[in-house]
Amino acid sequence: MTVMMSLASRLRASRLYLCTDARERQGDLADFLGAAFAGGVDVVQIRQKNMAPEAELAALEVARSVAGARGIVCVNDSPRVAKAFAADMLHLGQTDGSARRARRSLHEWALIGRSTHTPDQADEALADPDVNYFAVGPVHATPTKPDYVPVGLDLVRHAARTAPVADPASKPWFAIGGLDAGNLDQVIEAGARRVVVVRAITQAPDPEAAARVLKDRLRQAWADDPELAAYGLRSAALDT
Template sequence: MKEFRLYAITGENFHPRRELTEVMEQAILGGADIIQFRDKHSGPEERLAKARALRELTRRYGVPLIINDHVQLALEVDADGIHLGQGDLSLTEARRIVGNKIIGISTHAIEEALAAQKQGADYIGAGPVYATQTKLDAVAPVGLDYIREVSRRIRIPFVAIGGIKLHNADEVIEAGATRLCAISEIVGSEDPAGACRAFIDKLEQKERG
């Protein structure tokens, strides 16, 4: 899959007065280089309309679009990939359905990360690093030690996720993360592009040593 550094996930509850595509376009302009559409509340028709709008937006900028959970929706809008949780469709079955599209898996323990790698995941999410209010069913925070372990033992790309803010991003990067995911800190910002640039600056500072 295409290399990435900043993974932005939709969260319309964090910007109730602004359009989804407007906010995500600002994120892309700020440096988000992969977008995930996650929508747990809309009905099928509304979800499809939003996914199509995001597909048009991400194609315009050459940014991959990942659909959370909904495999058939990903196929319908020709998204670049899907992201699955531990309780979702198995990776093997998902691969049979989506072929060579990107498949990402959420992991919360090194055993899950190793299994995802062995089964052919293209990347994993590692977290939640910190407590997060973004998901009502979020598992307990795994902390920085999990990021350190994943950075040592996992060969496929991983993205640190969960409660990551500008004020704590440096310690996540120091723990070994070279890719970050943020939701509320980006889409809930009055300046999503500026928030993304700030995350990118932190990653680039580490790269420069």
């Protein structure tokens, strides 16, 4: 369990969220994550379907060791694995059961996220007291979610209206789905200030540099946002 600045505060300060497999083919999980965190990644989720629980726990321990105080490590889908890992964060899909039930497996400060693909699902996540953040997408087609139809930018705009990033009382949310340096400005213009990426970093020849490009653009979006400045969040954004 991570003990320092509150997990909720660290999540709110997060901008760049990375999903990656355990890098079994490359055999470089620790080095890869070290580069990603050095480049500015705030949250890492290990997501590899059909992975044996023992192997998943081992990968998560590597991630936690590398992350240290630099980032939050998230478990994908499984409250059982999250409990064994004493996870600080668990992310649930739409078919992974209730957040309230999952919370029984977590420590009292742990955070829960929810994937959303429609405005109604986003509204439900926003209203659920056991959900701490939500993701909206996939904005674009992505091989990591081949069965999901891209939702485009309308869902991002909906989240921006219903959960204003500048409102400290609103839940954090992340745009997700085929995002990279080439289309990041599109989701920023639609209102996103936090994103989840996969291939933009996992397939980059230099993961640290790729992460830094994304993080710098997100940092600039926060600095340029007059509503965030009005809430006194501009300097905090520049420091993260």
